[in-house]
Amino acid sequence: MGVGITVENLNAWFGKHHALHDVSMIADANKCTAIIGPSGCGKSTFIRCLNRMHEVIPEARATGSVRVGEVDIYNGTSAVQVRRRVGMVFQRPNPFPSMTVFDNVAAGLKLNGIAPGKKELEELVERALRGAALWDEVKDTMKKKSGASLSGGQQQRLCIARTMAVEPEVVLMDEPCSALDPISTGKIEELIFQLKEKFTIVIVTHNMQQAARVAEFTGFFLMGRLIEFDRTEKVFTKPSDKRTEDYITGRFG
Amino acid sequence: MSNAALGAPLPSGADEPGKALEVAPAIPKKTDISRAWFGDKSFYAIVVACGTSVLVIVGLILYELISRSDLAWKAFGFKFFVGQDWDPVNDHYGALPFVYGTVVSSLLALLLAVPVSMGVAIFITEMCPRRLKTFLSFMTELLAAIPSVIYGLWAIFVLVPLLRENVEPFLIKTLGWTGLFAGQPFGIGMLAAGIILAIMVVPIISSMAREVMTAVPSAQREAVYALGATRWEMIRMGVLRNARAGIVGGVILGLGRALGETMAVTMVIGNRPEISKLTEALFAPAHTMASVIANEFSEATGDLYLSALIEVGLALFVVTVIVNILAQLLVWSVTRGMPARGNG
Amino acid sequence: MARALNQQVAPLPFGRKLSDWAATFIAASCVVLVLAPLLAIFGYLLYKGFGALNFDFLTKTPAPPGEIGGGMANAIAGSVLILGLASAIGVPVGIGSGIYLSEYGRGSRFGNLIRFTSDVLNGVPSIIIGITAYALVVLTRGHFSALAGGVALGIMMIPTITRTTEEMLLLVPHSLREAAYGLGVSKWRTTVSVTLRTATSGVITGCMLAFARIAGETAPLLFTVFGNTYWNWNLDQPTAALPLQIFSYAISPYDDWHRQAWAGALILIILIVFSVAAVRIAVSRGTLGSVQ
Numbered sequence: 001m002g003v004g005i006t007v008e009n010l011n012a013w014f015g016k017h018h019a020l021h022d023v024s025m026i027a028d029a030n031k032c033t034a035i036i037g038p039s040g041c042g043k044s045t046f047i048r049c050l051n052r053m054h055e056v057i058p059e060a061r062a063t064g065s066v067r068v069g070e071v072d073i074y075n076g077t078s079a080v081q082v083r084r085r086v087g088m089v090f091q092r093p094n095p096f097p098s099m100t101v102f103d104n105v106a107a108g109l110k111l112n113g114i115a116p117g118k119k120e121l122e123e124l125v126e127r128a129l130r131g132a133a134l135w136d137e138v139k140d141t142m143k144k145k146s147g148a149s150l151s152g153g154q155q156q157r158l159c160i161a162r163t164m165a166v167e168p169e170v171v172l173m174d175e176p177c178s179a180l181d182p183i184s185t186g187k188i189e190e191l192i193f194q195l196k197e198k199f200t201i202v203i204v205t206h207n208m209q210q211a212a213r214v215a216e217f218t219g220f221f222l223m224g225r226l227i228e229f230d231r232t233e234k235v236f237t238k239p240s241d242k243r244t245e246d247y248i249t250g251r252f253g
Numbered sequence: 254m255s256n257a258a259l260g261a262p263l264p265s266g267a268d269e270p271g272k273a274l275e276v277a278p279a280i281p282k283k284t285d286i287s288r289a290w291f292g293d294k295s296f297y298a299i300v301v302a303c304g305t306s307v308l309v310i311v312g313l314i315l316y317e318l319i320s321r322s323d324l325a326w327k328a329f330g331f332k333f334f335v336g337q338d339w340d341p342v343n344d345h346y347g348a349l350p351f352v353y354g355t356v357v358s359s360l361l362a363l364l365l366a367v368p369v370s371m372g373v374a375i376f377i378t379e380m381c382p383r384r385l386k387t388f389l390s391f392m393t394e395l396l397a398a399i400p401s402v403i404y405g406l407w408a409i410f411v412l413v414p415l416l417r418e419n420v421e422p423f424l425i426k427t428l429g430w431t432g433l434f435a436g437q438p439f440g441i442g443m444l445a446a447g448i449i450l451a452i453m454v455v456p457i458i459s460s461m462a463r464e465v466m467t468a469v470p471s472a473q474r475e476a477v478y479a480l481g482a483t484r485w486e487m488i489r490m491g492v493l494r495n496a497r498a499g500i501v502g503g504v505i506l507g508l509g510r511a512l513g514e515t516m517a518v519t520m521v522i523g524n525r526p527e528i529s530k531l532t533e534a535l536f537a538p539a540h541t542m543a544s545v546i547a548n549e550f551s552e553a554t555g556d557l558y559l560s561a562l563i564e565v566g567l568a569l570f571v572v573t574v575i576v577n578i579l580a581q582l583l584v585w586s587v588t589r590g591m592p593a594r595g596n597g
Numbered sequence: 598m599a600r601a602l603n604q605q606v607a608p609l610p611f612g613r614k615l616s617d618w619a620a621t622f623i624a625a626s627c628v629v630l631v632l633a634p635l636l637a638i639f640g641y642l643l644y645k646g647f648g649a650l651n652f653d654f655l656t657k658t659p660a661p662p663g664e665i666g667g668g669m670a671n672a673i674a675g676s677v678l679i680l681g682l683a684s685a686i687g688v689p690v691g692i693g694s695g696i697y698l699s700e701y702g703r704g705s706r707f708g709n710l711i712r713f714t715s716d717v718l719n720g721v722p723s724i725i726i727g728i729t730a731y732a733l734v735v736l737t738r739g740h741f742s743a744l745a746g747g748v749a750l751g752i753m754m755i756p757t758i759t760r761t762t763e764e765m766l767l768l769v770p771h772s773l774r775e776a777a778y779g780l781g782v783s784k785w786r787t788t789v790s791v792t793l794r795t796a797t798s799g800v801i802t803g804c805m806l807a808f809a810r811i812a813g814e815t816a817p818l819l820f821t822v823f824g825n826t827y828w829n830w831n832l833d834q835p836t837a838a839l840p841l842q843i844f845s846y847a848i849s850p851y852d853d854w855h856r857q858a859w860a861g862a863l864i865l866i867i868l869i870v871f872s873v874a875a876v877r878i879a880v881s882r883g884t885l886g887s888v889q
Contacts, residue, residue, distance in 0.1 A: 056778055058704070080289040084781025094772035098795045108780035111790050113288075159776065166780050289783040296785030297701065303693025304702065304711045307759065310752055311714050314725065317732040372627025380621055381628075389628060396635050398869065400813020402840045403862045406847045407638045410645075410855065452634050459631075483613055485620035506720075513722025515816035516840075520848060543724050543816070550728070551820040563728060570725045577720030581713075 002200030003069035003169045004029040005050060005086075010064035012045050012054055019045045020062070023226045025219055027170075032192060032201040034215030034232065036208055038247065042224040043204045044091075047172050050202060051086035052079040068170060084112065087168035087199075091175045093155035095147030095162070101138050104147040104158055105129060108166035124165055131198075132161035133191055153184025160191065164198075171195060173203040177210065189214050208248060212236050220244045314570065322564035324557055333564060339526040341549070346561035348568070350526040354443070354539040355569075358518065359511040361447030361535075366454045367504055373455065374462035379488050390463070397456035405520030408449045413440040413521055416448075421536060436533030439523065444535045446522040450514055454507035461503025461584065465496040502583030509576040512543075513569060519544040542569045646863025649856035655864075659826050659842075665853045669861050671828045672837040675743065676812075676868075678830065679822060679838055682747025683811060687754025688804050692793075694755070695762025695800075700788050712763075719756035726752055727817035735821060743829070743836040746822035750814060754807040761803025765796040805873045812869045815840040839865050 005027040012020035020042050027033040035043045048054040049062045052073060066073050073082040095104050105125045109116065116124065129135040129142070134157040138145070147158055156176060163171055173192075177185040192214045195201060205211050211218050212232060219229040220241075228235060228244040239245045325333060325346060336347015377389050417440025424434040469492050477491035493500070523538020526545065530537075540548075542565050553559040653668045660667030694711065702708020730749035735741055769792050777787040793800065823835040824845065839861055846858035 051779065053775065053778060056775065078290060079778075080293075080781055080783045082781070083778055087781075088775075088779035090772060090775060090779070092772060094770070094776040096773060096776070096791055096795065098797065107777070107791075108782065111777060111780065111782040111786045113786075162776070163780065168781075292785050293783050296788070300693045300697035300701065303690045304697035304708075304759075306690055307694055307711055307715045307718060307755060310755070311718055311721075313733065314721065314729045317729050318725070321732055369627045369630055372624040373631050375620075376624035376628050380624055392632060392635060396631065398809055399638060400815070400840060400865060400869070402813060402815040402844050402847075403638065403642070403866065406843060406858055406862050407641055409847055410859075411637065411641055452631075455631055483609065483617040485617040486613070488620070509720050513720075513724065515722065515724045516844060520844070543722060546724050546728070547816055547819055550731075551823065566725050566728045569722060573720055573722055573725075574717055577717060581716055 001169065002030045002196075002198065004200060005170060005202070006065075006067040007050070008065045008067075010046070010049055010062065010066060012042070012049055012062040013060065014045075014057065015059040019224050020049070021225045023064075025226060025229045027200060027202050028217065029200050030196055030198075031217060032196055032203060032215045033217045033219065034211035035202065035204045035219050035221060036206070036211050036247075037221035037227075039206065041221040043221045044174055045224075046221065046226075047174055047202055047204050048088075050170070050172055051083045051088055053083070053088060055079065084166060085168050086170040086172060087163035087166065089156070089159050089163055089171065089173045089176045092179045093152060093159050095150070095155050095158050097146060097148035099147055101142035101145055101147050101150065101158060105142075105161050105165050108162055112166065114166075125161075128161040128165040131164050131194070132157045133187060133194075134158060134161055151184075153180050153187060156180060156184065156188060157191065160188075160195075164195075168199065170200045170202065173201065175204050175206060178206065185210075208236070220247060222247070318563060318567040318570055322560050322567050324560035325564040326560075328557060329561075333561070334568065337528060339545075341553075341555075341558050344555060344557050346557070348542070348561070348565050350528050351540050351542040351545050351565055352568070353528050354522065355512055355541040355543070357534065358443055358446045358450060358522065358539070358541055359508055361443065362450035362454055362511045363504065363508055365447060365451035366458055366507060369451070370455045370458035370462060370503075370507075371500070373459040374466060375488060375492075377459075378463050378466045379484070379492065390460075393456045393459055396452070397460075401453070401514065401516040402520075404449055404453060405517040408445060408517060408521045412449065413445050416440045416445055432532050434535060436529075436536040438536060439538065441521055441523045442536050442538045443522065446518045446539070446541070447535075449517045449521055450511045453514060453517065454511050457510055458503045458507040461506055462496070462500045465499025465503070465584065466492050468499070469495045498583050498586050502580045502586075505576055505580035505583065509573050509580060512576065513573045515543040515547050519547045524548055542566075642859065642863050642866060645856070645859035647860075649860035650863065654857060654860050658828065659837075660853075662849075663851060667857075669837075669839065669842050669857065669864070671825065672839045672842040672861070673864065675822065675825070675829065675836040676839040678743050678832070678836060679746045679750060679818070680808070680812060682743065682832065683750035683754060684804075684808060686747065686751030687758060687807060687811075690751075691755045691758025691804070691807065692762050692800060694759045695766065695803075696788060696793070698759065698763040699766035700784075700792070712760075715756040715759045718752075719760075722816075723749075723753060723814050724816040724819075727819060727821055730817060730821045738833065740833075741821060741823035741835040742833050743822050744832045746818045746836070746838065747832070749817035749821050750811040753811050753814065753817065754804075757807035757810060758800075758803050761806065762796075762800050765799030765803065766792055768799065769795045801876055805876050809869045809873050812872070813840050813865055815844050839868075 007026070008024050010020055010023040011018070023046060035046060037043050045054060050066055054060050054062050062074070065075070068082070068086055071077060096107060099107060102125055105128050106121055109121065109124065126135060129138065134154060137154060138150070147155065150158060156179075177188050180188065189210065192201060192203070203215065215232050217229065218232040218235040220227045220235065222243055228239055228241045230240070235244065236248055239248065329336065329346065333346065334348050334352060337349050338345055338347045339350060340346070373393060377386055381389060417438050421438030421440065421444070425438065428434050473495055474487055474491045477487040482490065518541055522541060522544055524540050524544060525538040526540045529539070546562055546566055550559075550562055553562055653666060655668060655673070656670050657666070657668035658671045659669065694715070698708055698712055702711060726749050730745045730752070734745035734748055738744070773791055773795060774787055777791045782791075818838050818841050822838050822841065824841050825835045825837045829836045843858045843861040843865065846854040846861065849855070
């Protein structure tokens with residue numbers, strides 16, 4: 001089951017550059033929340049703050065509180081532990097090229113030192129691959145072929161399977177379809193609907209139709225600030241802020 | 254500023270946001286956290302220790318060389334490097350013959366190697382067909398992989414007899430009037446050392462030259478071609494001029510190698526601690542800083558003798574380090590413009 | 598219009614054409630000039646080396662000076678011992694500091710200092726490393742030993758491995774590290790199991806380069822392992838080594854020893870070429886995809 005995320009007064013910096021200003025919002029459990037906005041508005045920075053990936057970049061830091069469930073991830077817990085509960089799918093598919101498809105899915109379990117028995121591992125991998133709608137395409141070759149040998153769309157679903165295998169509660173997706181063709185994008189969107197049963201999903205997208213299709217809630221970012229956050233249909237039909245309206249009607253960005 | 258951004262907006266509807274907090278969170282186990290923390294910290298400690306070891310090693314080299322050459326330094330001071338007598342029997346040491354031998358053999362090597370290396374580098378990067386390129390660069394790399402002792406072996410049994418019986422008599426006969434090729438054709442001596450060193454530094458200089466020449470952007474080449482230049486004119490104006498500093502860096506790197514090269518030189522230079530007359534310099538046996546250490550170190554009985562040898566080593570160390578730093582700086586000045594993380 | 602398209606352009610002056618040909622010719626002859634000694638060396642190695650190679654050479658210890666026969670078996674064994682020890686020192690330390698430089702020391706002043714020092718160490722003449730190992734090991738233990746030689750050669754491996762490891766790890770895309778972090782994997786696990794693993798073939802190639810570089814080193818062995826005419830497997834005792842044996846046989850006055858020096862040189866080259874090739878093949882078979 002997914003858990004919700006509560007963000008309060010989140011600020012983020014790259015060195016001296018103040019990238020996020022006082023962002024507060026709630027992402028519901030087992031719902032999909034979309035983050036939209038023009039490029040450079042801080043939406044990727046925001047999502048990377050939700051599992052402390054932000055601090056991987058040198059000189060980057062963040063303040064404020066982010067609660068996953070009831071655990072404040074910036075207070076009294078380690079980044080490693082946070083990321084195990086809050087998984088992430090990246091903009092460009094990034095399977096481990098030196099591992100087979102099977103090993104890619106099992107990687108999170110093995111690297112985290114969770115080593116179930118052989119049979120159990122096979123089951124977990126199968127479940128994750130089925131969950132990511134990739135099982136039928138790779139089941140015969142998954143122990144021979146390298147993760148890098150799949151097509152772009154398959155690679156991204158492999159990355160989703162890899163994330164699902166460690167059974168996080170939240171899955172963050174940072175423009176997961178921007179490097180994919182329309183058909184692969186469609187498959188990923190279908191997948192998001194299924195994933196909601198198990199996980200809370202926060203997705204960054206530059207594609208407003210995509211946000212409208214997959215998300216129950218949508219937040220609009222502009223220049224590092226959360227301008228508007230509401231139910232998706234409200235944001236897209238009756239936005240309460242002029243700037244949101246300008247953006248969704250294509251007047252800038 | 255919309256109020257949505259300030260507080261948590263709670264849109265009404267069937268799906269009540271905020272119920273998020275009711276879901277029981279999985280509280281991370283303390284042991285997991287501390288294990289990851291401990292792993293990270295100890296791993297960091299290990300790799301930092303490995304990195305630091307490089308500093309420690311260089312520090313130790315310097316410390317050992319300085320502290321163990323102390324005796325000779327106290328006995329002779331700076332005169333050690335201008336004294337011409339190397340006399341273990343009377344415990345009197347002057348290192349000038351070795352400095353002389355090192356400098357002359359290395360310069361001789363550069364004199365022979367630089368033009369050839371440039372030719373090789375230019376041919377490989379600019380002239381030869383692509384298929385030949387890989388083969389030729391492989392062959393020059395192979396030259397770098399041959400151990401010094403094998404060069405020496407080959408030089409003793411092939412190069413030296415060739416010099417003694419053919420090359421040196423020929424040089425004396427035809428070029429003797431220049432005054433540079435006088436004396437007995439021993440075979441063994443400065444010329445042999447210079448040639449074998451040249452063969453050994455060619456791969457270093459040519460690969461460095463190739464690297465900086467490849468780094469010259471193709472826009473530069475095209476610009477020169479567009480002016481109607483021939484290939485050679487393009488190479489001269491578009492490539493060599495731009496790569497100059499890096500090529501000099503490569504030459505200096507080769508010099509660093511030549512100065513410190515030990516085995517092959519020891520085997521063919523003749524090992525005589527004397528500064529010969531200028532006219533006989535090329536054919537006469539000599540000694541280099543590295544070769545005297547190789548020859549006499551394990552037989553050095555007296556404390557002062559050993560200390561003098563180590564002082565020669567210290568001087569060699571300082572000179573090669575300076576030469577190498579100089580070379581690095583020059584090469585960097587050319588390649589800096591390239592993406593630091595790219596494939597090069 | 599200055600000139601109609603079909604108008605003849607003045608032919609290239611002969612002097613310019615000639616200089617172009619001459620440059621090409623000179624550059625090509627430089628290549629020939631460099632390949633000649635290479636072929637000559639390998640030709641002599643094969644010709645003289647195979648001529649002197651026999652069963653005794655590979656199985657016996659050296660004959661007393663002046664006598665015919667004997668072999669370099671103990672020297673080959675000694676080299677294996679010393680090189681094994683050197684690799685045991687140089688490979689882990691080199692890889693470790695390479696990891697430090699690429700994963701932790703980017704842009705930091707300490708990292709730059711180590712990178713710089715490692716380049717300096719790379720240029721230090723091998724004979725100087727020999728003196729240092731002599732002072733550190735031989736003088737403190739009171740006698741020559743295989744250990745001292747292993748330390749000297751191990752030190753020489755470190756800078757090469759450090760820099761190639763760093764370069765290879767930097768080639769691994771940052772997104773792979775992020776993928777592992779995103780799975781909640783700790784930094785050290787990510788470094789070892791993802792970054793290092795992805796760069797395995799490159800890192801091993803770097804180690805082999807370092808190995809090939811030290812395998813034939815003679816100067817640092819002169820006054821560390823010293824040489825030995827008998828078998829020795831004790832790390833704390835003087836040991837024979839192949840390059841050292843080649844050296845002392847080459848400068849000896851005996852014809853039979855000269856022949857054996859050629860055979861030893863052939864074995865040494867074969868050892869270097871084979872170890873490099875073997876690992877290359879093993880690496881290319883063992884991993885599915887290399888870094889892309």
